[in-house]
Amino acid sequence: MKIDLHPKEGLLVNAFLVLFFINAAQTGVGVIGLPRIVFLAAKHDSWISVFLGGLFTSFVLTMMVLMLKKYDSADLYGIQVDVFGKWIGNALNIFYMSYLSISFFVILMNYIEIVQVWIFPDLPTWQISLALILLTIYAVNGGIRIVVGVAFLSVVGTTWMTFILIVPMEYADPKNLLPLMNTDIKHILNGVYKTSLSLMGFELLMFLYPYVKDKKKVFLYSQIGNLITTFIFTAITMVCITFFAENGLARTIWPVLSMFKIVRLPNLERFEFIAVSFWMLIILPNMCCYLWAASKGFSRIIKWKQKKGIWIIGILAWGGSFFIKARYQMNELTDFVAHLGFLTAFCYPVLLSVLVLVKKWFQGRKQSSVEDS
Numbered sequence: 001m002k003i004d005l006h007p008k009e010g011l012l013v014n015a016f017l018v019l020f021f022i023n024a025a026q027t028g029v030g031v032i033g034l035p036r037i038v039f040l041a042a043k044h045d046s047w048i049s050v051f052l053g054g055l056f057t058s059f060v061l062t063m064m065v066l067m068l069k070k071y072d073s074a075d076l077y078g079i080q081v082d083v084f085g086k087w088i089g090n091a092l093n094i095f096y097m098s099y100l101s102i103s104f105f106v107i108l109m110n111y112i113e114i115v116q117v118w119i120f121p122d123l124p125t126w127q128i129s130l131a132l133i134l135l136t137i138y139a140v141n142g143g144i145r146i147v148v149g150v151a152f153l154s155v156v157g158t159t160w161m162t163f164i165l166i167v168p169m170e171y172a173d174p175k176n177l178l179p180l181m182n183t184d185i186k187h188i189l190n191g192v193y194k195t196s197l198s199l200m201g202f203e204l205l206m207f208l209y210p211y212v213k214d215k216k217k218v219f220l221y222s223q224i225g226n227l228i229t230t231f232i233f234t235a236i237t238m239v240c241i242t243f244f245a246e247n248g249l250a251r252t253i254w255p256v257l258s259m260f261k262i263v264r265l266p267n268l269e270r271f272e273f274i275a276v277s278f279w280m281l282i283i284l285p286n287m288c289c290y291l292w293a294a295s296k297g298f299s300r301i302i303k304w305k306q307k308k309g310i311w312i313i314g315i316l317a318w319g320g321s322f323f324i325k326a327r328y329q330m331n332e333l334t335d336f337v338a339h340l341g342f343l344t345a346f347c348y349p350v351l352l353s354v355l356v357l358v359k360k361w362f363q364g365r366k367q368s369s370v371e372d373s
Helices: 017-026 030-068 076-084 086-118 125-140 144-169 185-194 202-211 215-243 246-251 255-262 271-302 306-320 327-372
Strands: none
Touching: 017 144, 017 202, 017 215, 017 271, 030 185, 030 202, 030 215, 030 246, 030 255, 030 327, 076 086, 076 202, 076 271, 076 327, 086 125, 086 271, 086 306, 086 327, 125 144, 125 271, 125 306, 144 202, 144 215, 144 255, 144 271, 202 215, 202 271, 202 327, 215 255, 255 271, 271 306
């Protein structure tokens, strides 16, 4: 396997699109239930946990970019082979490829559950999953430029939904945020951990990096993208805390959608139907980014065509949708991916970055000693 990738000029994307890629990869189905999950851990200080989770993500992104800059144009698959050798490196690559594939499946199934609960309770799972998977495969088959383009259109096309938060703010009680910092540090940190599933997606930068034209600007735009996500998630959490009574937020599975119930438009009473439908524009780039990164492993590791990997993962995901028949199964799988994601998206990249920086430092010293002699 070649450590560095040198894509053709026609496959490269502008650095500023990294901002939209990071934001679209992070913003998905997890934010719909994020306020409740973090509230159960950190109570009315849960918005602090979400904000700290964004800062922690910023630190991990910094370590990632420092690692990527040590190579000419490498992705995670190549870096792991360079650091750990062919056998261990490829074993880790297969593990990471599996994690990305499972994440793709979890995003798909969580959105299907929302559609069935809120809009079409009698629509079979296999039909929705087939439609979404085929749409994702169609986009990913177009290559990385199409995937990034979908992320761009998603962010631009759904920005208006953020302003819908103004409506529930009219009925909010700011006193629900008081007293500040009344929760102990243990529970706040537990809330940061619970935020990890919703902030996942930024790790895909390690696969996009070789396809960025001006790599010097990757750090800036990735940090801006994460900062936007952090502020949006923090704002949503604060609005949910102030809108719901304490027991109400703890009992509401999808508080963001529940808030949309109070929105009224002319000739439209159920605005949440529109919200769930438009949420597909948010979910689609999520699925595209994960499917593209996972299928890239087929060409990097197994030397198969990436398009073959796209179809294999898509077919396996569709087949897996037949086995998820109860909510507790989806909850268990989501919790498993959340725990796994915290290790693979937050902890492991920091460890790998340290190993790369140490290795490059020793190589630099060794080369300097040879030149001096």
